[in-house]
Amino acid sequence: MAKIPHQPEEIFAEFTADLKSIFQDGLLSIILFGSGARGEYVRKKSDINFLVILSEEAIQTIGLAIPLVKKWRKRAVSLPLFLTPLYVKSSLDSFPMEFLEMKTHHRLVFGEDYLAPLEIKSEHLRLQCEREVKGKLLHLRQGYLSSQGKSRILRSLLIQSLPTFATIFSALLSLKGEPIPTKKLDIFLRTAEVFDLDTEVFRIIFQMRYERRKLSKPKLQDLTNKYIEEIRKLSKMVDKL
Known part of the structure; x- marks a missing residue:
């Protein structure tokens, strides 16, 4: 039976390895947000939320991640938010509230931190x-x-x-x-x-x-x-x- 982690960081390495095995160099960043990043994660009550940044080429093969979604849902990981750097940059005027929340409380798991430099108007x-x-x-x-x-x-x-x-x-x-x-x-x-x-x-x-x-x-x-x-x-x- 899949084990629900006591803390989000327990699954960082395995989650990253799974995504790297699919997207390889197209995986640019993995960022934890939500209750796990705020220190309010409660085992068996909270979901674990990840923002996954992919290259423009890699996101066209997002269907390859379907088996992983099923696997990780059993371990309290909600459906990851898959975006590209271009989508983030061009959507700050459309979703400023959501990006502000993620920028304010997040934790870098892998790669580049695409949230910290964001400027919300x-x-x-x-x-x-x-x-x-x-x-x-x-x-x-x-x-x-x-x-x-x-x-x-x-x-x-x-x-x-x-x-x-x-x-x-x-x-x-x-x-x-x-x-x-x-x-x-x-x-x-x-x-x-x-x-x-x-x-x-x-x-x-x-x-x-x-x-x-x-x-x-x-x-x-x-x-x-x-x-x-x-x-x-x-x-x-x-x-x-």
């Missing part, structure tokens, strides 16, 4: 933040209505929104010139402080997702209303950044 970052916050606000409102007040659906709506907001909030802190904390909870709490939001709302939802905190139906509905209101307030502030 604030105007691109602000525009994506506005689009994402307003889009998530609509999603929360629609989800609340379609839930018909059922606790199971409301709980899922709240906790599933959290990872995306962690990325958005990191970008908002960057726009404010604030250092981005390493831990997710600290990202939520610091953003709430900077934008004058209710920190307790985000703390409770974080506990629901990561600590399995449970709420009664009335408290869950009240929390949902407060959460939507805080995101509504944030959407107005982002519009003025």
Whole structure:
């Protein structure tokens, strides 16, 4: 049976060797990002996320990696993100938020570090933040209505929104010139402080997702209303950044 590693670095050498056996000189870089790079990896709960940079020629043979995807999924490695240097360079205006998150918290496993030198333009970052916050606000409102007040659906709506907001909030802190904390909870709490939001709302939802905190139906509905209101307030502030 495939062994799930206790820490991501336990598989670095084997994972690198597997990719080198396929792409050879076309393998330019392997970078760890996500919970493993932030020091929040939890065995059997967290995925291990890799960014793999290939040459333009090598990425045309990406299908050769299909057997490895199946092998490594059994060891908690999520589907690697395969990119080329050109794609990274030409996509900073399209995905500034995602590249900022990877740049802020990553660990070089093999080859050249393509993330450290990246320069994210604030105007691109602000525009994506506005689009994402307003889009998530609509999603929360629609989800609340379609839930018909059922606790199971409301709980899922709240906790599933959290990872995306962690990325958005990191970008908002960057726009404010604030250092981005390493831990997710600290990202939520610091953003709430900077934008004058209710920190307790985000703390409770974080506990629901990561600590399995449970709420009664009335408290869950009240929390949902407060959460939507805080995101509504944030959407107005982002519009003025």
